[in-house]
Each structure stands twice: as C-alpha cells, then as structure tokens.
Amino acid sequence: MTERVDVAIVGAGTAGLAALREVRKRTDDFVLVNSPPYGTTCARVGCMPSKALIAAADAFHARTRFDEFGISGGDHLRVDIPAVLERVRALRDHFVAGVLDKTDELGARRIDGRARLDGPNRLIVGDREIEARQIVLAPGSSPVVPKPWQALGDRILTTDTIFEATDLPRRIGVIGLGAVGVELAQALARLGLEVHGFDGSDHMAGIVDDRIARSLRDALEKEFTVHLGVEVDVAEADDGAEISWKDGRVEVDAVLVAVGRKPNVGDLGLDTLGVPLDDNGMPEVDPNTMRIGDTPVLLAGDANGMEPILHEGADDGHIAGLNAGGETVELSRRTPMNVVFCDPGVASVGQGANELDPDECLVGEVDFSNQGRARLMLKDRGLLRIHARRSDGRLLGAEMAAPAAEHLAHLLALAIGRELTVHDLLRMPFYHPTVEEGLRSALREIARELPPCSVSDLAGCDALGAEALD
Ligand SMILES: Cc1cc2nc3c(=O)[nH]c(=O)nc-3n(C[C@H](O)[C@H](O)[C@H](O)COP(=O)(O)OP(=O)(O)OC[C@H]3O[C@@H](n4cnc5c(N)ncnc54)[C@H](O)[C@@H]3O)c2cc1C
Numbered sequence: 064m065t066e067r068v069d070v071a072i073v074g075a076g077t078a079g080l081a082a083l084r085e086v087r088k089r090t091d092d093f094v095l096v097n098s099p100p101y102g103t104t105c106a107r108v109g110c111m112p113s114k115a116l117i118a119a120a121d122a123f124h125a126r127t128r129f130d131e132f133g134i135s136g137g138d139h140l141r142v143d144i145p146a147v148l149e150r151v152r153a154l155r156d157h158f159v160a161g162v163l164d165k166t167d168e169l170g171a172r173r174i175d176g177r178a179r180l181d182g183p184n185r186l187i188v189g190d191r192e193i194e195a196r197q198i199v200l201a202p203g204s205s206p207v208v209p210k211p212w213q214a215l216g217d218r219i220l221t222t223d224t225i226f227e228a229t230d231l232p233r234r235i236g237v238i239g240l241g242a243v244g245v246e247l248a249q250a251l252a253r254l255g256l257e258v259h260g261f262d263g264s265d266h267m268a269g270i271v272d273d274r275i276a277r278s279l280r281d282a283l284e285k286e287f288t289v290h291l292g293v294e295v296d297v298a299e300a301d302d303g304a305e306i307s308w309k310d311g312r313v314e315v316d317a318v319l320v321a322v323g324r325k326p327n328v329g330d331l332g333l334d335t336l337g338v339p340l341d342d343n344g345m346p347e348v349d350p351n352t353m354r355i356g357d358t359p360v361l362l363a364g365d366a367n368g369m370e371p372i373l374h375e376g377a378d379d380g381h382i383a384g385l386n387a388g389g390e391t392v393e394l395s396r397r398t399p400m401n402v403v404f405c406d407p408g409v410a411s412v413g414q415g416a417n418e419l420d421p422d423e424c425l426v427g428e429v430d431f432s433n434q435g436r437a438r439l440m441l442k443d444r445g446l447l448r449i450h451a452r453r454s455d456g457r458l459l460g461a462e463m464a465a466p467a468a469e470h471l472a473h474l475l476a477l478a479i480g481r482e483l484t485v486h487d488l489l490r491m492p493f494y495h496p497t498v499e500e501g502l503r504s505a506l507r508e509i510a511r512e513l514p515p516c517s518v519s520d521l522a523g524c525d526a527l528g529a530e531a532l533d
Pocket residue numbers: 073074075076077078079096097098099100101102103104105108109110111113176177178179201202203204222243327331363364365366370371372373374376404
C-alpha cells in the first residue's frame with residue numbers, strides 16, 4: 064500500500080535536519096527517512112572529532128617551542144594516545160547526543176532505512192512505498208577509497224574509521240592533502256606519529272595562489288614529509304603497507320585515505336526523475352532554490368556536490384525546507400568562505416585568484432614571518448593576499464595561510480559581503496598589537512595604488528614604519 068505525505072526528507076544530517084526545521088513550521092504531514100547511524104557526519108566523523116584531535120595535538124605540540132619562550136622541561140612531556148582518542152570520542156558522543164533529540168521525538172514520522180526515488184514523487188524504503196508532494200534529498204557524502212586499496216583491509220583508514228581507533232600506529236601515510244589530509248596529517252605528526260603525506264596536486268588544502276601554497280608547504284614540511292604532484296600506489300607489505308611513487312617508496316603501518324568524498328547518490332534513483340544527469344550521475348541543482356529542474360525534488364548538502372561544508376549544507380537544507388514547505392523562495396547565497404584548521408590556518412574568502420582578472424585587480428599582501436604579534440606568539444609563518452577592484456578599491460577576495468586565519472576570514476567575509484572598499488576597512492580601528500594589523504599592512508599596500516583619500520580621513524593614516532608599531 065502506498066503511504067501519502069506532503070513532504071518526505073531523506074537524510075538526517077545537517078542539511079536534512081535544517082530542512083526538517085523549516086518543513087515542521089509549515090506542516091505536520093512529513094516523514095524523515097534516514098539510513099542509520101543518526102547523529103550527522105559533522106558530529107560523528109567530521110568537523111567535531113577532527114577538531115578535538117587537532118586541539119589535543121596542538122596542545123602537545125606547543126612543548127616543541129617552549130625553549131624559545133624560556134620554558135624548560137618540555138622534553139619530559141608524554142602523550143597518552145589512547146587517552147587522547149578517548150577524549151575525542153567522549154566529545155563526539157556529547158555532540159552526537161545533542162542532535163539525536165531532533166529525530167528521537169519524531170515517532171512514526173521517522174523511518175529508518177535507505178530511500179530510493181521511483182519517479183519524481185515516489186520513494187521506496189525497503190518494502191514501503193511513499194508518495195510525497197515534495198521530496199528533499201540530503202543523503203550526504205562518503206569517503207572515496209580507490210578499489211585496489213580496499214584489499215588492504217584494516218591497514219586502510221578513513222575519517223569513518225580513524226576516530227574509532229583505541230590507539231594509533233607509529234607510522235602512517237596520508238594520501239590526499241586536501242582539507243581532511245592536511246588537518247589530520249599535521250595533528251597525527253604533532254601527536255608524535257611518523258607521517259608521510261602525498262597529494263597528486265602541487266598545492267595542499269585546496270590553495271589556489273602559488274606563493275601561499277609554497278608558504279604552507281614550507282611550514283608543514285617541518286612537521287611531516289610532504290610529497291606533492293605524485294601519483295601513488297599502495298600495496299600490502301610484510302609489516303604494514305607500502306606506498307610507492309615515481310621516485311621512492313615508504314613502508315607504513317596504516318594509510319589514511321583522504322582523496323575526497325563522493326555524493327551519496329549512486330543508488331538514489333536520480334535517473335527516475337527524467338532530467339539530464341552529468342557523467343557523475345549528478346543533476347543540475349539551482350543553488351538559490353535547491354530544486355532539481357522543474358521536479359518536486361530538492362537536493363541539499365554534500366550530496367549536491369556544490370560546497371561540501373557545514374554552513375553551506377545547513378543553508379541548502381534551510382532553502383530546500385522552505386521550498387518543500389510550500390513557498391517558492393529564491394535565496395541569494397552567502398559570501399564563499401573556506402577554512403582549513405591546520406597551523407598556519409588556511410582560509411579563502413570571496414572570489415579566488417583564479418576567478419579574477421589580474422588586470423582589473425590590485426593585490427596587497429602581508430608575510431607573517433615579520434609581523435609583530437605573530438612573532439610574539441611564535442606564530443610567525445604564512446602569507447595573506449587580498450584582491451581589490453582596481454577601479455574603486457572594492458574588496459573581492461582573499462586567501463591566506465596565516466595565524467588566526469579563521470578569524471581574519473570572518474572579518475573579510477563581512478567586508479566582502481557588505482561590498483566594502485579597502486578604505487572602508489582602513490577606517491576601522493586596528494588594536495595594537497594584533498594579527499589584524501597584518502591585514503592592515505596588506506590593505507595599505509592596495510591603498511597606495513588607489514587615489515588618496517582626504518587628509519581628514521583616518522583611512523589615509525599611513526604606517527609609522529617601525530616594526531614593533533606596525
Ligand atoms: C573529517 C571531516 C571534517 C570536516 N570538517 C569540517 C569543518 O571543520 N567545517 C565544515 O564546515 N565542514 C567540515 N566537514 C564537512 C561537513 O561535515 C559536511 O559538509 C556536512 O556534515 C554534510 O552534511 P549533510 O547533511 O550533507 O550530510 P550528512 O551529515 O552525512 O547526512 C546524510 C545522512 O543521510 C543518510 N543517508 C544517506 N543515503 C541515504 C538514503 N539513500 N536514504 C536514507 N538516508 C540516507 C546518511 O546515513 C546520513 O545520516 C568535514 C567533513 C569531514 C569528513
């Protein structure tokens with residue numbers, strides 16, 4: 064027998080739950096279908112456990128520069144990796160518990176199982192058939208592990224498994240140095256593991272700018288071996304796994320595969336919608352409504368492959384929920400922003416250098432190796448570059464590997480979103496001594512290329528030229 068509902072939501076992750084919140088404001092006639100586990104990728108195996116591990120690793124790593132501060136005894140400190148991992152899981156459980164209550168109280172409107180489309184208004188879940196006026200699909204994404212490597216069984220780790228480990232091996236290979244790879248390779252190295260990192264590309268952490276990529280590489284190479292632009296093979300070895308590439312080989316105890324995630328759409332039945340699908344089986348999704356073509360189906364979160372990060376997934380779900388709930392709403396999207404939680408932090412905001420016309424842009428930069436506050440804190444590494452429109456100084460985008468990158472990125476996102484100019488930002492107070500003064504140096508570099516502002520405008524106040532004061 065076919066069950067009929069107004070709205071069906073597939074996936075109880077961040078995007079699905081954001082859609083649920085909007086749908087519930089508009090109708091009680093809905094179901095939420097989720098294939099367990101519950102608890103969201105972010106809380107279970109993503110943002111939260113990874114940042115918990117990074118926090119422990121950074122705390123332990125601080126000892127390596129104690130001597131420079133005049134503190135001795137750091138060499139005697141030891142890390143208890145099982146205890147670190149236990150804390151990671153305790154925090155994870157806490158954050159997971161915080162989302163479970165959103166689905167626990169749904170009663171019969173919550174269906175545990177794997178859903179697949181059978182035409183624009185129909186879902187099949189096990190032996191149940193559900194007809195819905197609108198369907199929000201938010202099934203997330205999964206780590207990619209190339210097929211030949213899967214034969215190595217437990218030697219292969221992904222973010223789905225690593226936080227479950229009760230201990231960590233001595234030697235680890237990290238293949239893929241994007242967001243996951245860079246964050247975890249550095250954390251594992253800081254916890255004392257021997258880490259060998261590899262990426263097929265020449266840039267880590269998705270950085271676009273060559274010089275910023277170089278500055279990150281210089282920093283990370285001090286902590287673990289980095290092989291970029293290499294194609295690797297992984298094979299079983301006597302006592303672990305062997306990673307080989309054109310110029311060498313290394314034996315490790317385990318390999319963390321971090322070569323990306325793929326949308327969970329393989330068995331979702333998108334082919335039953337009657338819309339064109341690309342080579343990866345993906346339909347076109349309107350980012351302002353989340354709707355697939357003219358269908359009653361909306362695709363939100365990692366599953367649409369657009370911006371697989373948490374706040375974008377939550378926004379996707381919000382927009383999809385509004386549209387599934389009855390209204391037709393087109394929302395403009397927020398300023399693009401990405402942060403990678405390594406040290407120096409990596410962040411990009413607004414348009415990337417690869418999207419901008421260099422002839423129409425002015426660039427300002429600051430090298431943090433000589434920035435006052437960064438030096439005081441022994442965070443004196445990294446580079447920040449800002450792009451502004453040559454014609455009027457409007458801020459367009461920025462990229463950095465820098466201390467406090469996550470905070471600088473938020474400030475710049477506000478400025479870019481509000482369409483502020485370099486002079487607008489230079490009107491802001493800059494407290495001394497802060498990392499933000501580094502940002503001011505980059506802004507001033509651009510301001511020097513713009514028509515000067517009036518002498519009665521503090522935006523025109525120049526640097527004193529004294530290192531300790533700038
Ligand atoms: C290690 C790691 C670190 C990360 N760190 C950050 C970070 O610091 N900041 C950040 O912004 N982002 C981060 N992300 C990305 C972020 O976690 C994801 O973008 C976000 O969690 C995706 O949410 P979602 O709702 O799309 O998917 P999910 O939370 O994965 O939810 C999808 C749900 O759908 C279910 N499902 C799948 N298929 C079906 C089906 N056919 N039928 C029914 N149910 C189905 C799944 O079981 C799951 O419960 C990180 C990701 C990882 C892996």
